Amino acid sequence: MMTDAPILEVEELVVETSGRKPSRILDAISFTINAGETLCLVGESGSGKSVTSLATMGLLPPGALVAQSGCIRLAGEDVLTATPAKLLSLRGRHMAMIFQEPMTALNPVLSVGRQLDEVLCQHTSQTGPQRRARVLEVFEQVHLPDVERIYASYPHQLSGGQRQRIMIAMALLLKPQLLIADEPTTALDVTTQHQILALIKQLQREHGTAVLFITHDMGVVVDIADRVCVMHHGQLVESGPVDQVLGSPQEAYTQRLLAAVPSLLPRPPREATSNKTVLEVQSLEKVFNANQGVLRWLRKPVTPTRAVDDVSFVLKRGRTLGVVGESGSGKSTLARCVMRLITPTGGNIRVSGKQITELPKSMLKPHRKRIQMIFQDPNRSLNPRMTVGQSLIEGPTNYGTSRREALARGRELLELVGLPVDAIDRYPHQFSGGQRQRIAIARALAMEPEVIVADEAVSALDVSVQAQVLTLLHEIQLRLGIAVLFITHDLRVAAQICDDVLVMQRGRLIEYGPAAQVLGQPEAEYTRQLMEAAPGRGWDFAAGAPVKPRFSPVEAH
Structure with a gap:
């Protein structure tokens, strides 16, 4: 569903630290993203990936980082020169962001439904019932179960994958042209990660959204990217289609990054150097009895959770x-x-016997x-x-x-x-x-x-x-x-x-x-x-x- 019209244009962007001796964080970087396209920014920590996303959202921390030159055009507006009111309008309606850690991005004292309702209150004139219907609709779009229960739930009552889906739902609530995803799957297990990536691609196909995806996981790049930009010390050192950059990288830095990616094929087995058992676990069990403590005092029955159920192993x-x-x-x-x-509920743990x-x-x-x-x-x-x-x-x-x-x-x-x-x-x-x-x-x-x-x-x-x-x-x-x-x-x-x-x-x-x-x-x-x-x-x-x-x-x- 890609078109030739760029949704985002970044030209010669320079970002420096504030102070008497400024340090250059982004050094004249340029790239574009078209409708329906996913561009991945990859590189080591400190390469400038997240600063690029913050600059695009107009969220550079005041007094710490400043955009010295260049431009960031979105929907015909230069983000760097936009007024605060215009920036507020651009965020949500034209661009939105999924952060890496939803527990720090979501308000712990508000239900997730209420938090999405606030977005609609800020950017639309819909009535209460209309806003609720729209929130439930977007919950269903991101494949959340029992959307009525989710609407009333607080962040701590949801799993990590569900919280990340809430963040995606919030970002897509107003159908933005640009979605920025900053390491949204780093802390997730492979199954949930696979589901989230498939979800982003599905929603992108349906709405033609441009995606700026920031990650250090090269496996994720293979699964989701159309094009890749490799960053190093604030500079774009290599860019191109994903097959080209990953298949025949030209820069030594890109080659080193790819060489560091571990293979899914198990390494050859090592010979055992000792027969001494240092850790032995037999039939280990751990049951969390939710009827204890405050819940018991409130007389609210909750089924006990068997977190570990009959697990045994030996480590030499x-x-x-x-x-x-x-x-x-x-x-x-x-x-x-x-x-x-x-303390385990049952079983045995032996350390060196x-x-x-x-x-x-x-x-x-x-x-x-x-x-x-x-x-x-x-x-x-x-x-x-x-x-x-x-x-x-x-x-x-x-x-x-x-x-x-x-x-x-x-x-x-x-x-x-x-x-x-x-x-x-x-x-x-x-x-x-x-x-x-x-x-x-x-x-x-x-x-x-x-x-x-x-x-x-x-x-x-x-x-x-x-x-x-x-x-x-x-x-x-x-x-x-x-x-x-x-x-x-x-x-x-x-x-x-x-x-x-x-x-x-x-x-x-x-x-x-x-x-x-x-x-x-x-x-x-x-x-x-x-x-x-x-x-x-x-x-x-x-x-x-x-x-x-x-x-x-x-x-x-």
Whole structure:
């Protein structure tokens, strides 16, 4: 449904920081998007992708960033010179944006129906019943179930996929000409991600919407893009049709980005170096009884939730076990039970042969040293008021290590994870996202654990930094013999780092075995569906060419 008329024209756009010594963030970038076309902006963190989207929406933070020159034309108007009233009119009616994290974009104290109603109140003269009918109609368009219930629900009462569909519904409410999507599927599991991408393409076909899609996931680019612009340090280094850029990239930077994309084909199996079992889980169960606490006091009966239901596995020294599945499958609950951050309802957990399932919290301290965790977001897991050194020595000193010895070990660990020794006196905000995750890895290693639980430890990183962190984990594992329980929704990552894979659905173990078997020749239909839903499953990034599907295709619901 593409036409030759550009919906968005960006010409020689220059954006700089404010202040006495301005730094150039966008360096004379230019591109256009036609009706019905999807243009993907790709590049590493800090390349200027999100700044481009904010400038297009007229949302550059005042006092921090300023557009020095160039123009952004939408619907005949230059966004950079438009009055506040004109900008308000352009947003919603002519352009709209889907943000990466709906929980920060949606108001937690208003029902989602009320939030969409506010958009219509601002931009239309419709009556209350007309507005309600339009909101319910757009909820149905984005395939939300039980739209009357959704209308009255608050954001926290919906799943991640449903919240993202609400964001899409809000963006499409006034049928804008341009839809800007800034990493809208990064935090979603492969099935939900597949559904959201299919939904955007469907709505685009129906309404002829132009889409500016920002992502660091090359698989997503294959599935949704017509054209690609590659950004690096605020410049457009390469652009063209998706098959051309991904199939025969001309720039060395683009080639490096594509080389960093992990393959869906499992890596060759590694030989076991030890037969020692460091973590054993038998018939683990976790039931959340919703009738306890406030709900019980209100006498509101709610069915208990079986978050983990009869899960068993064994993890040996130096091996990596991947746990994959959709959101709500019980992956993170399993990790929290293994860490004894929550108490299991039933089953057994043994760390190096020691039973820890029913130990009271007061007796867990000796065992916590043996099993450490790397969290998804280092921004939230590292204390911003503590230096790197203070974060690294906190655990060891709590277990009796002297401060001098702990600091010496901290410097060694920083070198081990590829950071300079002088980083020990700096604060987390002085590092990039990938560097902060390296610090989090060093902190986990400071306790000299036998098992590391990595919960979505690389999902928020761009492909090149992700590849560096995965290589680092592999090297550390080879040197120290640490076992890793790796929780992820990224099947590409699981295929390249895991020796064995455990697939979960609704708390239950669906399939468990060597990665080459589970991901290469899955027996369970659910595992096949997960593999088929993986973005870019039809493209071989190493060869720069399409590949034949291995399983029967899965339709988006």
